Amino acid sequence: MNSFAKRHRIIIIAMLLALFSLHLALTDTKVAERGFVLKRVFSITVNPVQNAITVMYRGAAGAVNNYVSLVGVQKENESYRDALIKLQEENYRLKEEVNLSGRLKRLLGYKQSVPFETTSAAILAYNMDRLTKTAVINKGSADGMRKDMSVITPEGVVGRTIRVTGRTSTVLLNTDPRSNIEAIVMRTRVRGIVEGNGSDGLILKYVRELDDVKAGDLVVTSGFSGLFPKGLVIGEVTEIRKGTDNFFNHITVTPRVDLKRLEDVLVVKNAGLPTGLEAGARD
Amino acid sequence: MKDFLIYLLISTAYLVVKSTLFSTVPLPDITIIVAFYVAYTRPSIQGVILCFVIGYIEDVLGGGMLGSASFSLVSVFIAVYLLSRKMHFTTPAIRAGTAAALALLKGVILYLLISSVNENIYFSFRIFVEAVITGAFAPAVINLFDRLGSIQEDRVFER
DSSP states (O other), X not given: OHHXXXXXXXXXXXXXXXXXXHHHHHTOOSSSOOSHHHHHHHHHTHHHHHHHHHXXXXXXXXXXXXXXXXXXXXXXXXXXXXXXXXXXXXXXXXHHHHHHHHHHHHHHHHHHHSXXXXXXXXXXXXXXXXXXXXXXXXXXGGGTOOTTOEEEETTEEEEXXXXXXXSOEXXXXXXXXXXXXXXXXXXXXXXXXXEEOSSSOEEEESOBTTSOOXXXXXXXXXXXXXXXXXXXEEEEEEEEEEOTTSSBEEEEEEESSOTTSOOEEEEESOOSSOHHHHHHHHX | OHHHHHHHHHHHHHHHHHHHTSSSSOOOOHHHHHHHHHHHHOOSHHHHHHHHHHHHHHXXXXXXXXXXXXXXXXXXXXXXXXXXXXXXXOSHHHHHHHHHHHHHHHHHHHHHHHHTTOTTOOOOHHHHHHHHHHHHHHHHHHHHHHHXXXXXXXXXXXX
């Protein structure tokens, strides 16, 4: 018996670790905060590296844009080239500033127009790996972030925070299969649950075949769960098929927000009550 | 032990770079290649633990289901360990094919685990793309690991 264990110790330990991992994965519920120590360590060590890489990459991309196209210009044109480089550099910088200013202006305008308290955040990293869709933002518990806060943009819903560390938070994007949002079809007020399909799309579930839903209908948050404010656009119905159970339709929804191009987002700090109402309630 | 720490560092660096610079681009799955390489060339308890730790880091950094990547990487280790008793992964073609199959295995495992949360998810086409890319890059990456290993052996020998 002892020699058997000794001979197969690698396989036995591998099996035990596999079972332990499986247990972790299948019980990865919202009740217990797992991997806290490692997350904490990463928030101190890896997240600043991610931040630095993102900043350097954006800087390098700007520099490459500025100079690559001008390589190989003749010597006699050097003076023109210098002037051109300076002008182009300034042009790109101004364009980037206008771009940034426009983005922030839109975000600020939206922030001021919504009746709930929000805070802006920048995206540091993405994970668009196979079936998991998450993003890391540069706000954490030190900035008042908590788990299950909704993340939005003026275009619509982005996702919700699932892990919060000191300086960063992980956002579960809508398209992740673990995401589910209570939703209604804007035109007919039909209710359902929007879930990620693991690819780039969403599925509107629990809508009966007899319910009135058409392609092109906008799907918005219902606000019932208290997680997301009511009326935020999630996406647009693009395909309706009969479900295999002959009762519910299989509805494909295309997200309104282009999750791959996001740079700045707003995090809703109190989705339940509008700021004014909450202030009134306190008074 | 030092070898394993180097593979751990390489994998962590890969995961960080992947989540920042190449988040939307399908990349070869270096973690799979590390698991494959370690299971084939250094089958040991440290190797199993390395696969588990890399998977755990992948889950923590990527925001995936905690334990899903570690389960898939340990499964990859077991598969390669058992296969290596029957066959040798010596030619680039076999290495490429095996790495692609293992990347597919990892994708299927992740798909099945996430299906337990949401049964309506699609089997992403990206799983096939990443498997092919992983397979295509595997011989070159394994060659690099071999060289890394031989450099370390030379240093030990010099001492």
